[in-house]
Amino acid sequence: MADSIFTMIINGDIPAEKIYEDDHCIAINDINPQAPVHVLVIPKRVIEKLSDAQGDDQSLLGHLMLAAGNVARQLGVAEAFRLIINNGEGAGMTVHHLHLHIIAGGTLSEGKMVG
Numbered sequence: 001m002a003d004s005i006f007t008m009i010i011n012g013d014i015p016a017e018k019i020y021e022d023d024h025c026i027a028i029n030d031i032n033p034q035a036p037v038h039v040l041v042i043p044k045r046v047i048e049k050l051s052d053a054q055g056d057d058q059s060l061l062g063h064l065m066l067a068a069g070n071v072a073r074q075l076g077v078a079e080a081f082r083l084i085i086n087n088g089e090g091a092g093m094t095v096h097h098l099h100l101h102i103i104a105g106g107t108l109s110e111g112k113m114v115g
């Protein structure tokens with residue numbers, strides 16, 4: 001399977017505004033932000049979508065949640081943010097490489113979503 005755009009970003013083949021990185025994931029600003037803060041947390045190991053995850057992905061999935069909290073703190077939005085995972089094209093997924101959207105600021109109280 002061809003590399004996803006996120007794998008190309010992780011490998012440094014195409015640029016992105018990287019705001020966090022550790023051994024297992026990166027966080028980048030979304031290229032088309034839907035809110036004042038719109039960050040993507042992306043595992044370096046590819047899982048196509050959440051519903052493909054298996055038991056041995058458990059620690060990675062937990063790691064992504066902790067990373068999302070750390071990034072939210074880093075950005076000063078830890079008290080009010082939304083975490084979104086689009087699973088499958090029918091749910092608005094366009095990049096087939098699991099990622100968490102951190103959304104904050106703007107219209108959160110109106111319940112708006114991404115995608």
Ligand code: 5GP
Nearest residue numbers: 005016028029030031032086092093094095
């Ligand atoms: P999805 O709809 O798959 O849940 O979200 C994919 C997200 O990736 C979209 O919000 C889209 O704007 C973002 N995106 C797509 N291509 C790029 C890119 O090349 N760079 C960055 N930073 N974000 C991207």
